[in-house]
Amino acid sequence: MSHESVLGCVQDTLGELCSGIHVSSPQRIYVDVPPEHSVRANRLMFEKLQGRLATATGCDARDRVEVLYHYCMDRDGVVVTIRTWANKPELRLDSVAPFLPAADWIEREIHDLLGVVFVDHPDPRRLILADEWPEGVFPLRRDFPDRVEKPKEASAPETSRSAKP
Amino acid sequence: MKRTVVPIGPFHPILEEPLRFELHVEGEHVVDADVRISHNHRGMEKMCEGLSYDQIPFLLARVCGICSASHPMAFCNALEDLCGCEVPPRAQYIRTLICELERLHSHLLWVGLAGHFIGYNTVYMWAWKYREPILDLFEKVSGSRNHYENHRVGGVRRDIPDEVFPAIRKTLDELEPKAEMLLGAVIDDPVIHARTKGVGVLRNVDAVAYGVTGPTARGSGVNQDIRDTEPYAAYDKVDWKVVVQPEGDVFAKAAVRLLENFESIKIIRQCLDQIEPGPICADVRELPEGEGIGHAEAPRGETFHYVRSDGTNRPVRYKVRAPTFVNVPSFKANVIGAELADAMLIVAAMDPCYSCTQRMSLIRDDTRQQSVITHDELLQLSWAKTERIRRQC
Numbered sequence: 001m002s003h004e005s006v007l008g009c010v011q012d013t014l015g016e017l018c019s020g021i022h023v024s025s026p027q028r029i030y031v032d033v034p035p036e037h038s039v040r041a042n043r044l045m046f047e048k049l050q051g052r053l054a055t056a057t058g059c060d061a062r063d064r065v066e067v068l069y070h071y072c073m074d075r076d077g078v079v080v081t082i083r084t085w086a087n088k089p090e091l092r093l094d095s096v097a098p099f100l101p102a103a104d105w106i107e108r109e110i111h112d113l114l115g116v117v118f119v120d121h122p123d124p125r126r127l128i129l130a131d132e133w134p135e136g137v138f139p140l141r142r143d144f145p146d147r148v149e150k151p152k153e154a155s156a157p158e159t160s161r162s163a164k165p
Numbered sequence: 166m167k168r169t170v171v172p173i174g175p176f177h178p179i180l181e182e183p184l185r186f187e188l189h190v191e192g193e194h195v196v197d198a199d200v201r202i203s204h205n206h207r208g209m210e211k212m213c214e215g216l217s218y219d220q221i222p223f224l225l226a227r228v229c230g231i232c233s234a235s236h237p238m239a240f241c242n243a244l245e246d247l248c249g250c251e252v253p254p255r256a257q258y259i260r261t262l263i264c265e266l267e268r269l270h271s272h273l274l275w276v277g278l279a280g281h282f283i284g285y286n287t288v289y290m291w292a293w294k295y296r297e298p299i300l301d302l303f304e305k306v307s308g309s310r311n312h313y314e315n316h317r318v319g320g321v322r323r324d325i326p327d328e329v330f331p332a333i334r335k336t337l338d339e340l341e342p343k344a345e346m347l348l349g350a351v352i353d354d355p356v357i358h359a360r361t362k363g364v365g366v367l368r369n370v371d372a373v374a375y376g377v378t379g380p381t382a383r384g385s386g387v388n389q390d391i392r393d394t395e396p397y398a399a400y401d402k403v404d405w406k407v408v409v410q411p412e413g414d415v416f417a418k419a420a421v422r423l424l425e426n427f428e429s430i431k432i433i434r435q436c437l438d439q440i441e442p443g444p445i446c447a448d449v450r451e452l453p454e455g456e457g458i459g460h461a462e463a464p465r466g467e468t469f470h471y472v473r474s475d476g477t478n479r480p481v482r483y484k485v486r487a488p489t490f491v492n493v494p495s496f497k498a499n500v501i502g503a504e505l506a507d508a509m510l511i512v513a514a515m516d517p518c519y520s521c522t523q524r525m526s527l528i529r530d531d532t533r534q535q536s537v538i539t540h541d542e543l544l545q546l547s548w549a550k551t552e553r554i555r556r557q558c
Binding site: 024025027028030052053054055057059060068070072074075076077078079081100101102104105106127128129139140 | 201202203206208210211246249373374375376388389394395396455456457458460467469471473481482484486490491494498
């Protein structure tokens with residue numbers, strides 16, 4: 001297959017689910033998919049077009065958080081990106097991890113760093129943030145402050161001898 | 166049977182970053198597994214948003230101490246996808262050369278450690294001895310044994326002087342018979358067969374579902390190599406082949422890496438033959454608004470980078486995905502049912518980087534009735550099994 005035939009396949013398969021297809025170069029295809037069709041589009045990409053989910057990128061775009069699922073079409077050397085989004089303030093998006101184990105970790109990461117709630121995720125525990133990190137603070141959001149005060153420790157242990165007066 | 170939880174990590178010498186594996190065992194056999202990452206998250210994606218495009222490669226080289234050329238390579242691919250600039254041929258050959266030297270040193274490092282884990286310490290000493298001249302080459306080529314990358318958008322930062330080329334050839338000529346000997350040592354040894362064949366099998370269907378990359382995928386019969394599917398740098402100008410083994414066990418992954426050494430040597434030799442004098446960097450003054458995706462084949466698999474630009478000299482969003490991030494979850498698919506003595510080897514076969522210090526200690530947590538196994542105990546288990554097999558042979 002060639003680059004054009006991948007574009008043709010994507011148009012045939014995802015044509016009615018997507019709201020736009022953007023081709024930035026012959027090897028890079030971006031497909032805009034509204035959140036309600038995200039699971040179906042991802043399932044078609046994985047099962048029908050046999051794309052390999054390389055990873056997903058979460059990106060804070062002010063009124064919504066975009067989630068981009070990057071599929072590598074390894075036989076053709078093309079990367080097809082499914083661009084979907086979760087609207088603020090609920091930030092809910094259906095998870096694709098139930099049928100695609102490759103999405104498990106990256107969805108947990110996006111939840112930790114950007115606060116997107118992936119509905120029906122099989123294992124929604126924290127992945128990146130520490131257990132003692134406060135709820136509702138997301139480091140990759142645009143409104144995350146540049147400087148954050150370190151939480152006070154109950155009793156600071158003495159670290160070295162030289163620290164003593 | 167009583168179920169025991171064996172935690173490995175978070176600080177453990179076979180792991181790239183502090184990772185925590187929890188193995189649920191019944192008797193000798195692993196029945197469930199869990200992985201916890203990010204004990205040492207460095208926030209590099211956030212840091213990238215505050216750096217200019219000239220500064221970012223220096224930071225990305227430090228994502229991994231072993232694949233320090235692969236991340237800047239993926240960065241260049243992403244940025245060159247965004248701005249569409251032409252990279253001069255000499256720069257492409259220099260990039261290829263450095264990436265392949267990196268693969269050689271990384272695979273030799275792995276062979277040594279794998280030997281150590283199964284109790285073949287001679288292999289460990291040999292492999293690391295043969296790796297040393299490659300690090301010396303890096304010093305000649307780039308001035309540094311460790312952070313030898315010199316990528317920048319549009320080309321490379323510094324040229325390789327022509328007088329270094331004979332030294333590279335000489336090192337490769339000396340390395341090739343040694344690599345053959347290492348391959349022979351693995352292929353012909355009945356004990357290594359017994360320890361690695363059929364152990365930790367990652368089935369092809371699991372490899373596809375988990376989206377694993379690199380030798381972990383190619384050892385499970387997935388024909389996937391970014392150098393082949395989307396040739397960057399000078400990989401389309403040289404003759405080489407993708408090494409694929411269908412079995413999916415530890416032996417197959419070892420075979421992929423050992424055979425890839427020869428492909429790397431072949432690629433470097435062709436680069437030396439074909440490289441010609443010329444400019445080493447294109448003049449990139451502005452980057453347009455938009456998005457770019459770049460990936461590169463690191464020794465451990467595909468590194469994937471995504472950049473979003475608003476036309477300024479800093480990215481709005483920079484995403485880095487290292488190969489270990491997709492390879493480690495597949496541990497859940499191939500460790501269940503394995504023996505505890507093999508667990509270490511199965512983790513090692515995925516080749517998470519080995520840059521952490523040995524910081525395990527024996528702790529018994531009486532409140533939770535869990536015992537923590539030390540690195541040495543796990544190693545002793547593995548060595549004892551090899552010794553047992555050796556006696557039977």
